[in-house]
Amino acid sequence: MSEQMWREVREKMELEIKDVIHTYPNKKTALNRISLTLTPGIYGLLGPNGAGKSTLMKIITGNMQPSGGKVLFNGSDIKELGRAYRDRLGYMPQQQGLYNQFTGRRFLWYMATLKGLSHREAKYKINDLLEQMNLTEVSDRKIGGYSGGMKQRLLIAQAVMNSPDILVLDEPTAGLDPKERINIRNFVSELSRECIVIFATHVVSDVECIAKEMILIKRGEIVRQDEVPKLIAEMDGLVWEFVAQENEVVSIQKEYLVSNLSVGKEGIIVRAVGIDEEIKREKHAVRAGMEEVYLYHMTSEAKREKDK
Numbered sequence: 001m002s003e004q005m006w007r008e009v010r011e012k013m014e015l016e017i018k019d020v021i022h023t024y025p026n027k028k029t030a031l032n033r034i035s036l037t038l039t040p041g042i043y044g045l046l047g048p049n050g051a052g053k054s055t056l057m058k059i060i061t062g063n064m065q066p067s068g069g070k071v072l073f074n075g076s077d078i079k080e081l082g083r084a085y086r087d088r089l090g091y092m093p094q095q096q097g098l099y100n101q102f103t104g105r106r107f108l109w110y111m112a113t114l115k116g117l118s119h120r121e122a123k124y125k126i127n128d129l130l131e132q133m134n135l136t137e138v139s140d141r142k143i144g145g146y147s148g149g150m151k152q153r154l155l156i157a158q159a160v161m162n163s164p165d166i167l168v169l170d171e172p173t174a175g176l177d178p179k180e181r182i183n184i185r186n187f188v189s190e191l192s193r194e195c196i197v198i199f200a201t202h203v204v205s206d207v208e209c210i211a212k213e214m215i216l217i218k219r220g221e222i223v224r225q226d227e228v229p230k231l232i233a234e235m236d237g238l239v240w241e242f243v244a245q246e247n248e249v250v251s252i253q254k255e256y257l258v259s260n261l262s263v264g265k266e267g268i269i270v271r272a273v274g275i276d277e278e279i280k281r282e283k284h285a286v287r288a289g290m291e292e293v294y295l296y297h298m299t300s301e302a303k304r305e306k307d308k
């Protein structure tokens with residue numbers, strides 16, 4: 001198949017998550033009827049601790065069977081596709097038992113073998129990824145001595161080694177410093193034209209400028225899914241700025257959903273999220289940021305319930 005035809009095939013890829021439910025043996029419902037259709041591009045998966053992100057990713061990667069529903073890749077159930085699906089998948093789980101006695105290079109060779117890469121291909125890929133992930137210098141040192149950031153970068157390298165069609169990243173930027181976060185963001189962004197990327201994070205700014213869509217998940221349900229500009233536009237009239245005095249800050253934070261505080265000439269500039277009537281101050285409307293979208297969907301309901 002020519003490069004052009006191959007690209008066209010990849011651009012039409014589709015991953016469909018259909019009515020997925022998952023209940024753990026302790027009866028905890030982690031996912032409650034999740035349905036999503038994903039095509040090439042980056043999807044930011046955002047939600048608080050315990051929202052169900054990791055459970056969803058384990059199901060998408062075939063590492064766990066859902067209690068109900070299914071996952072289809074180009075129309076076929078991933079359970080039936082088996083190895084053929086796993087070969088097209090890259091998965092970076094949350095950092096856990098890495099092989100501390102291995103060197104970084106040996107770990108990548110081990111992963112290349114598991115993924116069935118040829119010797120030639122593995123050699124080229126490993127050197128290339130070590131370079132891209134800025135790990136060449138430490139590649140012959142044991143992983144046990146790596147910093148958190150180095151371990152993260154090594155996990156990303158193994159996830160992309162087989163040039164996956166579907167790349168699932170569970171908190172890929174956790175523990176990285178700002179420069180490393182930017183590197184990872186740029187790296188993932190470059191991959192995403194012909195790859196379905198699911199990028200789970202707590203840090204909204206890590207995905208907001210590269211994601212084609214954001215998926216907001218709360219208590220096992222999708223509360224909102226859309227492109228960033230649309231999510232921001234629908235917040236018009238829900239984000240406000242007003243000036244307060246320093247001694248009011250504590251009570252203001254109790255009363256309102258505060259998204260930011262900064263020091264201005266006339267006092268403390270407060271940004272707060274809520275409907276007009278909720279913010280009982282002299283204020284003006286401002287344009288929302290993606291963090292405020294997240295705050296609104298994740299916490300405003302709880303705050304309103306509390307205020308009733």
Ligand SMILES: Nc1ncnc2c1ncn2[C@@H]1O[C@H](COP(=O)(O)OP(=O)(O)OP(=O)(O)O)[C@@H](O)[C@H]1O
Nearest residue numbers: 024026028030047048049050051052053054055056
């Ligand atoms: N092995 C398990 N057994 C029982 N309950 C579990 C198990 N794993 C997760 N849960 C529960 O399922 C829910 C969803 O957890 P999950 O780890 O998918 O959330 P998450 O969004 O990935 O959170 P985090 O950001 O903390 O990783 C939580 O309430 C969690 O306590």
